[in-house]
Amino acid sequence: MNTSSSVIQPLSLDVFQQKKIQVSIKRDDLIHPFISGNKWRKLKYVLRDAKEKQKTTLATFGGAFSNHLLAVASAGATFGFKTVGFVRGDELDIKNPVLKMCHLFGMRLIFVARDEYRNKDVLFAKYFDTNKSVYFVPEGGSCMKALPGVAEILDELTDTYDYLFTASGTGGTLAGLAKGVADKHLATKVNGIAVIKGGEYLNHEIEKWIGNTPYTLHTNFHRGGYAKTDNELVLFARNFSRKTGIVIEPIYTAKMIMAVMELASQDYFEPDSKVLCIHTGGIWGGIGLLF
Ligand SMILES: Cc1ncc(COP(=O)(O)O)c(C=O)c1O
Structure with a gap:
């Protein structure tokens, strides 16, 4: 296990440059080949x-x-x-x-x-x-005991970020990040991209773990539902790997990055915002959908 801090790399995609926001990705996928992200x-x-x-x-x-x-x-x-x-x-x-x-x-x-x-x-x-x-x-x-491990992501940051983004399936990762940000009294806005249809119900699950700790869950970027793909998503994930050398799968991380791009194009972020996306790893489950 590489338990030392996972690296952070800049993501200089066109829309981020146009909108003058700095987006980076934390490579938690590199923590371990199978116990990753x-x-x-x-x-x-x-x-x-x-x-x-x-x-x-x-x-x-x-x-x-x-x-x-x-x-x-x-x-x-x-x-x-x-x-x-x-x-x-x-x-x-x-x-x-x-x-x-x-x-x-x-x-x-x-x-x-x-x-x-x-x-x-x-x-x-x-x-x-x-x-x-x-x-x-x-x-x-995902459970209460899982949250402190997720919050440790924040201990590894040497920069401050205006926004944090993760893909959300059960909401455990989002809850851990939100709790960590609140405990550290950071101004960072924690955001999750629900990869399932009808993701609003995750708010109830998350509330059980962290009460009314603030976070934002975006429920309109599921692209048809859990593990549902479409040409645009698959092409995006393939091109992303080619352009950056970072492999992302279409069930979680590709959906999350496409959502951040979409939000950027809708001027969700103020210019000069610093956005950190978490690569939550787990490429093996969804990689087959790319071929
Ligand atoms: C690769 C990957 N990213 C993100 C998630 C979503 O995380 P969570 O279930 O904590 O919302 C999962 C599923 O747990 C996953 O396998």
């Missing part, structure tokens, strides 16, 4: 808690292309836990490379139908009710 940030203190409670197995949940499942599988192998992954869905491509990698790291995969997958507590109890050695890691790793 927000995965490491969110799992760090969850893993510590599991160790302190002397748990020997991590059980968690995800879709067939889940970056989170892969991160937990890899973290388990690295830090000496057995791992179990409940995989959602009936139309599974169980030979896909993400699940293959989970298997390679020794994760036991349990495939469950969508209905059964919905209630994680019931599912966990069905398999591990009396087994006290198994630690429940929520889907996406």
Whole structure:
């Protein structure tokens, strides 16, 4: 794990130059090949808690292309836990490379139908009710214990930013950033781009973690919904990799950067604003959508 500060690189895309704003990207994708980006940030203190409670197995949940499942599988192998992954869905491509990698790291995969997958507590109890050695890691790793690890992003910043941006799936990363900014009394405006349709419900989840700590969740940049792509998005992600050498996938980071570009073109940012986008890593889950 490269736990030293991840680098920050300028993103000099045309629209940012036209609007005279300085946009940079924090390369959390470089933290680790599989426990990358927000995965490491969110799992760090969850893993510590599991160790302190002397748990020997991590059980968690995800879709067939889940970056989170892969991160937990890899973290388990690295830090000496057995791992179990409940995989959602009936139309599974169980030979896909993400699940293959989970298997390679020794994760036991349990495939469950969508209905059964919905209630994680019931599912966990069905398999591990009396087994006290198994630690429940929520889907996406998002929980109260995940927030301080995300907030550590702010400790690594040597510059001050007017805006922070992250992609939002469960809202855990956004909550951690917002809490960190509030705790440090920074004026930075924390923004999330919901990558799912109807993302407004994330506000309720986030409120459970951080109450009324301020942040902004943009819910109109999902481009059709979770893991939905279109030509413009795919072409953008491909061109971005070619132009910058930074690989972004279309489910999270490409959607977030396109949203920041769109906001810039709508004059959302005052001239001279400094904007920092977090590359939340996890390229393996969505990379197949680029080809
Ligand atoms: C690569 C990547 N970026 C962003 C997110 C969204 O983060 P969060 O679920 O904390 O909102 C996820 C999913 O957790 C992800 O895999």
